[in-house]
Amino acid sequence: MTANTPAPRIIRIGLAGFGNVGAGVFKNLEKNADLLKERTGSVLTIAKVVVRDLDKAREVPVPRELLTTDWRELIADPSIAIIVELIGGTTEAFDLVCAALKAKKPVVTGNKALLAERGRELFALAEENKVPIYFEAAVAGGIPIIMAMQEAFVGNHIERIHGIINGTCNYILTRMEQAGISYAEALNEAQAQGYAEADPTLDVSGWDAAHKAIILASLSYGFWVKPEDVYVEGVDRVTLTDMGFAAKLGYTIKLLSVIRADELGRVEVRTQPSLVPRSHVLASVKGAFNAVLVKGDIVGETLFYGKGAGQDPTSSSVISDLTAAAATLDGSRYSGFVPHGLYGQSKPADETVTHYYLRLNVADKPGVLAQVATLLGDRGIGISSVIQPEDLTAESTPLVLMLDDAPLKAMKLAIAAIAALECVREEPVWLRVETLE
Numbered sequence: 277m278t279a280n281t282p283a284p285r286i287i288r289i290g291l292a293g294f295g296n297v298g299a300g301v302f303k304n305l306e307k308n309a310d311l312l313k314e315r316t317g318s319v320l321t322i323a324k325v326v327v328r329d330l331d332k333a334r335e336v337p338v339p340r341e342l343l344t345t346d347w348r349e350l351i352a353d354p355s356i357a358i359i360v361e362l363i364g365g366t367t368e369a370f371d372l373v374c375a376a377l378k379a380k381k382p383v384v385t386g387n388k389a390l391l392a393e394r395g396r397e398l399f400a401l402a403e404e405n406k407v408p409i410y411f412e413a414a415v416a417g418g419i420p421i422i423m424a425m426q427e428a429f430v431g432n433h434i435e436r437i438h439g440i441i442n443g444t445c446n447y448i449l450t451r452m453e454q455a456g457i458s459y460a461e462a463l464n465e466a467q468a469q470g471y472a473e474a475d476p477t478l479d480v481s482g483w484d485a486a487h488k489a490i491i492l493a494s495l496s497y498g499f500w501v502k503p504e505d506v507y508v509e510g511v512d513r514v515t516l517t518d519m520g521f522a523a524k525l526g527y528t529i530k531l532l533s534v535i536r537a538d539e540l541g542r543v544e545v546r547t548q549p550s551l552v553p554r555s556h557v558l559a560s561v562k563g564a565f566n567a568v569l570v571k572g573d574i575v576g577e578t579l580f581y582g583k584g585a586g587q588d589p590t591s592s593s594v595i596s597d598l599t600a601a602a603a604t605l606d607g608s609r610y611s612g613f614v615p616h617g618l619y620g621q622s623k624p625a626d627e628t629v630t631h632y633y634l635r636l637n638v639a640d641k642p643g644v645l646a647q648v649a650t651l652l653g654d655r656g657i658g659i660s661s662v663i664q665p666e667d668l669t670a671e672s673t674p675l676v677l678m679l680d681d682a683p684l685k686a687m688k689l690a691i692a693a694i695a696a697l698e699c700v701r702e703e704p705v706w707l708r709v710e711t712l713e
Contacts, residue, residue, distance in 0.1 A: 284313050287602045288323035290350030290381075292372055293362030297386055297413065298325070299336040300591030301360065305598075316599050323356050324349060326363070351375045358601050360594060361385040366393050373409070377401050382601040384594055386413030389478075392487035396500040408604055410597035415488040416441050416566045418589025419582040420596070424570070425495040432572030433618075434496040436536035438712060441488045443564035443584040444472045444479040445511045445531040449549075450562045453519050453528060459512060471564050471585075481510040482531060486547040489533040492568075493545045497537060497619040505622035507546035507684075514549050518635060518705060521663065521676050525633075527551035528559045532710060542623035551633050551709040558712065569712075626685035631660070631709035636675045636694065637702040644699045645675065651693045657682040672701045678709065 291298055302322055305312070313319055325338055326347045347363070350356055351372075359376040361383060363369050369390050376383050378401070385391070391398070391414055402409050412422045416439075425434075440446050444466055451462040463480065466472035478484045486508045493501045511531050522529050532550040537543050552559045557579060561567040566584025571577045583589040638644045649659060658680035665674060679687075691704050 285318040285602075287318050287320050287358065287605070288353075288356050289320060289358045289360060289598065290324045290326070290347075290353070290356040291322050291360045291362070292326040292347045292350060293360075293364065294325055294327045294334065294336075294338070295362065295364075296587045297590045297594065298360075298362045299334065300587035301362070301594045301598075302338065303336045304588065304591050304595060308595075312595070312599065316602060318599075318602050320595075320598055320602060324353065326350065347372045348375070351379050351381070357381060357605055358598060359383050360598070361387060361390075362594075363387075364389075366390050370394055370398070373398055374401060377405050377407050377409075380405060380407050382408050382410070382604065384410045384413075384597040384601055386411070386590060386594060388414040388484070388487040388491060392490040393503055395491070395494065399500075408601065410601055411491070412597050413590050413593035415491055416568060416580070417443075417582070417584040417586060418592045419566060419568065419580045419584065420593070421492070421568050421570075421580050422495070423596075424578075424580065425492065429570065429572050429575060432574045434535075434537070435571045435573055437489075437492055437496065437534070437568065437570050438558060438710065439485075439489065439492070439533040439535075439566070439568040440530055440558060440561050441533055441566050441568065441584060442479055442482075442485040442531055443566055444476060445482075445485070446561065446566070446584075447471045447564045448480070448511060449514065449529055449531065452514070452516060453523075454562075456516065458516060459514060480512050482508045482547045483510075485531060485533050486545075489535055489545055489547055492533075493535045493543055496535065497543045498617070499543075499620045501543065501545050501622055505545065505625075507548065507625035507628065509548035511549050513705070514707075515705070517674070518633075518707065521635060521674075522551050522633070523554075524663065525551070525661075525676075525678065526554055527633075527709070528554055529707065530558065530561070532558070534710065537619060538623055541619050542621045543619055544623040544625075544628050546625060546628060549707055550630075551707055553712065556712050626683060626688070628684050629681050630684075631681055631711060632657075632679040632687055633707045633709050634677045634679055634691075634694075635705040636677075636700055637672050638675050639699040639701065640671060640673045641699065647697055647699060648675070648677070648694055651697075652677075652679065652690050655682070655686040655690045655693075657686060657690055 663676040
């Protein structure tokens with residue numbers, strides 16, 4: 277440092293939560309401290325770490341004097357300028373973030389459930405106190421999709437977003453397709469590899485991806501989408517049989533989050549297993565990787581791809597937010613979310629329209645296809661193609677239909693009627709088909 281070089285600012289950080297991501301933030305802030313100092317003119321240092329167990333052995337060592345079990349110490353310490361919330365959940369984390377905002381301390385969080393369910397309250401409080409919330413790590417791990425939505429696409433109306441934003445589910449579906457193993461086997465493998473939690477419910481139910489989709493939709497359209505307005509299905513009902521038929525038809529199956537506004541400005545937000553054309557770039561996203569395809573009215577289509585989870589990718593996003601928060605300590609009015617009135621209404625799930633894949637197990641006798649076609653036609657649903665493998669020894673046979681565009685409500689009514697037919701032997705299996713045009 278020369279005589280004319282100003283001394284770097286020392287910015288003390290309170291870190292709440294020392295799980296996989298918290299440990300990564302602590303480790304990587306130390307690892308790249310010199311680089312961060314050169315780029316930001318600040319020394320970012322963890323001053324206090326909130327943990328549940330002071331005596332727990334940790335892979336990333338932390339000096340004992342930095343540890344506490346009470347997050348209120350972070351708020352009460354006037355020397356701590358920024359709060360990082362990585363404890364998860366929507367109760368204690370909510371209390372912590374509220375307390376930080378009221379204390380005029382910027383917040384960095386990776387808590388997608390908290391933002392999806394209580395973001396409206398938190399950002400109103402942030403605006404009231406003129407303190408920002410940063411949340412890059414809440415969606416797609418190390419992919420800088422939040423920054424892109426807030427900054428790079430600020431001049432665009434977002435026409436649609438298609439995202440593969442849960443690495444656990446993408447890993448499971450990839451292994452089912454590539455290795456020919458069942459859903460249960462793929463899930464066990466994902467847990468053994470560390471891609472799935474011991475309790476994988478949040479991931480495989482589709483809600484982890486749905487929380488992220490809510491955040492992206494809210495940023496894109498300027499109002500907080502309510503979780504109850506989001507259509508969500510998980511991957512646990514995807515079978516190898518359907519994987520096989522999808523492949524014959526030129527598709528793969530992905531857990532896809534879809535966000536788009538219709539001509540009335542109503543916003544559709546849904547997450548479900550969907551057939552994706554093998555020719556499309558999203559079909560090539562394998563394993564635990566994430567991808568987000570955004571189409572703006574000016575920029576056109578852009579693709580973001582990378583690791584959607586893991587200690588290092590996610591901590592990279594947290595550190596990025598820390599540097600942004602540090603740059604605003606002299607007083608910033610930007611809360612992290614800017615509402616506007618150009619949109620403001622969610623589209624009912626029953627009115628969303630797609631193509632569909634329908635697989636039935638039916639009696640092998642004449643007239644079955646005609647019965648099914650009649651019930652579909654009565655509800656305005658056309659058939660674009662049919663697959664019926666021949667098996668002269670079986671009393672029942674699979675019948676696979678690719679259906680034209682139809683509202684979800686019409687499709688559900690048709691499925692209920694078809695399931696009641698005497699010739700249908702099992703519960704119908706149906707999936708959305710995304711043309712991605």
